[in-house]
Amino acid sequence: MADLLERLQESLASRYRIDRELGAGGMAVVFLAEDLRHRRQVALKVLRPELAAEIGPGRFVREIETAARLTHPHILPVHDSGEAGGFLYYVMPYVEGESLHVCFRKGRQRCQASPFSQLESVGRRMRETDRGTLATTAAHRSICSCRPAASLPSPRAACGS
Numbered sequence: 001m002a003d004l005l006e007r008l009q010e011s012l013a014s015r016y017r018i019d020r021e022l023g024a025g026g027m028a029v030v031f032l033a034e035d036l037r038h039r040r041q042v043a044l045k046v047l048r049p050e051l052a053a054e055i056g057p058g059r060f061v062r063e064i065e066t067a068a069r070l071t072h073p074h075i076l077p078v079h080d081s082g083e084a085g086g087f088l089y090y091v092m093p094y095v096e097g098e099s100l101h102v103c104f105r106k107g108r109q110r111c112q113a114s115p116f117s118q119l120e121s122v123g124r125r126m127r128e129t130d131r132g133t134l135a136t137t138a139a140h141r142s143i144c145s146c147r148p149a150a151s152l153p154s155p156r157a158a159c160g161s
Contacts, residue, residue, distance in 0.1 A: 004046075005021070012033075012084050016042070018032075020032050030045045
């Protein structure tokens, strides 16, 4: 992973300063970065190079296009996307805090920022959004699914620690 980080930093040095890895899935790695032009922290999602070589960039490009079209209070907007040094990437706001998954794992008493009833309401609204989005496009599951690990408990907010 250190090699990926170094190559990515070199490729995006004029636009983003990459701080550290935030997480990884089967398809991509997400890094915390600083947007040098706008002086803000962002989440930079990068398609794994080995996956791009194996299956091609098509699915990730569709994910970027779908994410860029979505507008919903519980879905973060796409700030930027592109290709640099052979890396496909897109950039979204960085929101500090925990996902719904972590909040649910902590339990009712320790998820302080949003009462559990509000979290349940968020889940219902996201399911409704899923149905509408999936009716109009073939969306990637990490964007358009009520997956607690990829969801925020409230618009632009996160659970308390």
